[in-house]
Amino acid sequence: MSQSLHEIPVTTLKGVGDALASKLAKLNIFSLQDLLFHLPLRYQDRTRVTPIRELQLEGETVIQGTVASSEILMGKRRSLLCKINDGTGTVGLRFYHFSGAQKNNLSPGATIRCFGEPRRGASGWELYHPEYRVIQPDAPVETEENLTPVYPTTDGLTQQRIRSLCEQALDWVTRNEALQEWLPDNLLNRFRLPSLTEAVQLLHQPPTSLASSLQGNERHPAQRRLAFEELLAHNLSFQKRRLQIRNVGGFSLPPTGQLIQALKTQLPFTLTRAQNKVLDEISTDMTSSAPMLRLVQGDVGSGKTVVAAMAALQALENGYQAAIMAPTEILAEQHARNFSDWFKALGISVAYLSGKTKGKKRQEALEHIASGEAMMVVGTHALFQADVVFKKLGLAIIDEQHRFGVHQRLALRQKGENGGGGQPDQLIMTATPIPRTLAMTAYADLDCSIIDELPPGRTPINTAVIGDDRRQLVMERLRNACLEGRQAYWVCTLIEESEALQCQAAEVTADQLKEALPELSIGLVHGRMKPAEKAEVMTAFKEGHLHLLVATTVIEVGVDVPNASLMIIENPERLGLSQLHQLRGRVGRGSIASHCLLMYHAPLSQPSKERLLVMRNSSDGFVIAEKDLELRGPGEVLGTRQTGLAQFKVADLERDNDLLDDVRTAAEHLINEAPDHSKSLINRWLGAGEQYAGV
CATH class of the missing domain: 3.40.50.300 (P-loop containing nucleotide triphosphate hydrolases)
Known part of the structure; x- marks a missing residue:
């Protein structure tokens, strides 16, 4: 096969012109591959025709009968009411939006098959705006063999049209054996995964026997297969970005102990065991010539700010600048006060920059940052604006990282590249504990430290x-x-x-x-x-x-x-x-x-x-974070600015969190043994979104 499915545009399919292609684009469907991974939201069982006398209030159903009457009723809303009879009973079909042609099709004597949800209406049993088709006399009437998929859609794109396109794409795969399998046999066998083609085919055209397993709380092996591959693609994208950053190289910033020890001496408190442990991990990372990529979690009041100050001093001891970016002015101002108080006795000037720093004050801050006179820089999102130039940025600290967008964090990191051909160390902090599920997906490229101890004297x-x-x-x-x-x-x-x-x-x-x-x-x-x-x-x-x-x-x-x-x-x-x-x-x-x-x-x-x-x-932040994830979902917990990190097509972090350890193992295997397959998996599931994966 000369072309991969992601290279074959949907316009290749019969009936797809520019107008339909633009509607599909709203669903992010551009290629045959996109269409195959546009999976059903749910399924309908249209494989059995239900006698009218057996209708029940709950659930959608298929009925077939002859039109006994058809009339336009004038009431609060004009409607078309057709009554059909199948010999066991009569049911009404009510349409509030209809055309003259539709009324003519539903004339008395016509045989129709329709699908909808029965309700109790003014005329007894009624189906409101059911799907229907007129059956020609003597024509063979076939029932559906499989469950009928219901897809995510958009204005002007009917379910029938999407189903038809998906069927064409599946036929293409069958004829051309086109859906490439990027997971090697040893991983498929190890994790008991069906083939990709088998899984995709089943999810688009499942037999009725799978109705309960596909729509209940269980997870069918086909769903597990696609969820596994999607989570794997996300993990690989993070690992790839991590390798790219590390390959660029960073700066070795070993501790001399002078400034850090001086700050410890003047502090009115002693660091906790947990703070010292995290500082050791940070110090080891900064000593390495590879850029540090570390996330520090600590519950409210655990003392993350002083840890950040110690990390900043390690950069300063080596002649580099450090910057800390906070999401709000109040937090940035507090950081500026704390760092100024701590660093004043050490002879270190602290520059402050926010969006509301204007005129001469702003110009002075920019000059001090560019000249290197300001070794420590504190600010809001203003730090990544184009006119902010660092002389030699060695450490970028992001506080309350979930409040920033991925572009913003990327922009601050890139500020360090101006100073000498390397990536600055990154220290990302959050007082919002991150559930393990999210830490293993949205932050898979970061090493993680946890300050799991509050300073003495804190009261519940x-x-x-x-x-x-x-x-x-x-x-x-x-x-x-x-x-x-x-x-x-x-x-x-x-x-x-x-x-x-x-x-x-x-x-x-x-x-x-x-x-x-x-x-x-x-x-x-x-x-x-x-x-x-x-x-x-x-x-x-x-x-x-x-x-x-x-x-x-x-x-x-x-x-x-x-x-x-x-x-x-x-x-x-x-x-x-x-x-x-x-x-x-x-x-x-x-x-x-x-x-x-x-x-x-x-x-x-x-x-x-x-x-x-x-x-x-x-009062346990991690217990609360896990419950927050359960109640609100990953998109809300991560924050609306983390676009792309939690928007999975198939995977569900709550349902599929048991796959994460196996996914990490599989990612390590592919990176080492089949790097080309890794790239193909990332392209299949993330496309252009991959560039933000490791920010």
Whole structure:
């Protein structure tokens, strides 16, 4: 065969012109291979004609009979009602959208076969807008032999048309033996996998005997086969990208101990065992000439920032710059303050750059970064803009990585290539624990470290779930806590995905609380305030001049006020578990007993009830992350910006997580034994999306 299936355009198939090709393109179907891997969402059983007297309310069915009457009815909505009889009973077919030709086809005496879901209607049993065909007298009537697939579709593309195209593609494969098998026999046998052609054929045209195994909670071997190959392609793409980065080479940055030891000496606390362990892993990576690719996970309050500072000093000791990028200005500003405080005594200047750094201040920061005078650079996404040039970037630190898009992280890493022909080390941090399933897929190219220990003196946070009809009681509790010398947060959550409305709600809430609690000093922080205003309020709160901070979810990460021991989160049902856990982590950072009140608005949906109960019953970030993955799925947990990382065609991370260890083993085998097959698998499943796999 001269051409691979991914090289054969769908326009090769009968009946596919430019108009149909453009509709298929909306489904990302461009080639015969794309069509073969455009798998059914579900199946219909059309292999048996059901007598009308046996109709049931649940499920779709095939019926056949003679049109007894056909009339247009005028009511609230004009409709065409046809009654058909098969000798066992009568059923109505109702159409609200119909043509004159359709009415003529359904004239009395015509024999038709139709498919739809029976319901109780005004005339008894009715099928609404069923699929149907008129059967010519004396023509043989065949029933379907296999289950009928129902495919994902788009406007103007009928199921019948997609089925016809898929049948043509399957015929092509059968005639040309065109679907290449990239998994060697030893892997197929080892992991008990059927051939690819057999699996694809079965999933497009399954026999009725497989109805329950294909549509229930089970996983058929054919589904397992394709899920395995898709997960393998994703894993291979990450490993390929990892090898590419390592082959470019990096910088050997061994620790001299001077700066790091000096910082340890001045810190008012001792690093935990877990922090030291992770630092050893980072130090070993940075000493190697291959670029570091490491993910550091640590629950809220575990001390990731100081670990990042130590890693930065190892780069600085070797004459290289380090940069840390944070997703919000509040977090970036806090990092800038912490790094400035820690590094001041070491004689190291820290530059700060955000999107709101303007004019002369911005120009000065850019010059200091380009000249190398600013050895440590802290900022938001502004760090990867075109006019930011580093003299010698040796370490790029990404904090709360899931909040950035893949392009953004790639752009920051590439900044280091300007300084001397190598890739900078990458340290990626998250306080949102990543379930093992996601760590083995979306982050398969990274080495992983976990800070699994909190600093001594941290107190557990007591979490309670309470309805907003008890708001007055909550405010009284808040008043008492603040007058006893403690501080508190009141968090206003997202409204209709609008930052403007969220900020407005926070302003209204702050005004209401000031009126209800005149004896308290109350501050307000939200995303639309100027940086200087936010910094002023945050400083006042941190120094104890404010009793209460009313805020939007901008305080989700990075805010550290040990005296704050009470948090009220309004409408927590609007947030995911991981975000709630992040917010709750703003309290419990000192030795005072801390409390978090989740104040919901009734009635709650069942998923919302489940989420709030998980928060009440657990403070373990990894337990919460696993539950978040189960309830919301990988796309939501990873974040909307991680496009492509969780969008699988066949695989389901929850259902197929048992395959991941075998997938990793198979990936190692192919990389070492059949690298050409690896490339073909990546092209088959990821196409152009592969370039972002290892960012």
